[in-house]
Amino acid sequence: MQNKQSLYERLGGSYRIAAIVDDFIDRMSADPRLNANPRLAAASHRDSAAGFKYLVTEMVCWATGGPQVYTGRSMAESHRHLGISEDEWNWFVDDLARTLDKFEVGERERSELFALLDRSKREVVAPPR
Numbered sequence: 001m002q003n004k005q006s007l008y009e010r011l012g013g014s015y016r017i018a019a020i021v022d023d024f025i026d027r028m029s030a031d032p033r034l035n036a037n038p039r040l041a042a043a044s045h046r047d048s049a050a051g052f053k054y055l056v057t058e059m060v061c062w063a064t065g066g067p068q069v070y071t072g073r074s075m076a077e078s079h080r081h082l083g084i085s086e087d088e089w090n091w092f093v094d095d096l097a098r099t100l101d102k103f104e105v106g107e108r109e110r111s112e113l114f115a116l117l118d119r120s121k122r123e124v125v126a127p128p129r
């Protein structure tokens, strides 16, 4: 039978998405593969991660069909100064996969989430400017 619920609903709504983002951002901020890029290390540890987690939660809720509206900067604007490489993109995806394992997110939801991420890849992966 077709499940008509939005991805937002299937992920468990805002409380569960916030918990997933919380775990993921702690994981990526502690990842030595990503911290080897000094621009990434500085940006992820600038102040408390709370504001960063808030905006990413808002974006995931919005992009998956929740009632929230994303109020942060565009993906190009918030990432182009970081100079994110193809390898760094892959490590980021790997960290996310580990968080999704921990929260036992199903295959269908995972592939929909990764498809959403892929749509922004071109704006996020770029040499530093």
Ligand code: HEM
Binding pocket: 034, 040, 043, 044, 052, 055, 056, 059, 071, 072, 073, 074, 078, 079, 082, 084, 088, 089, 092, 116, 117, 118, 120, 121, 124
């Ligand atoms: C499609 C994939 C991605 C999405 C949806 C996403 C989402 C976001 C959002 C919503 C923000 C906050 C924007 C704002 O401050 O207005 C942000 C900032 C940031 N993102 Fe991403 N991101 C993605 C990919 C990545 C990757 C691959 C990395 C690192 C490997 C990364 C590292 C960061 C860092 C360090 C910041 C803070 C930048 C700063 O404040 O200077 N992001 N991201």
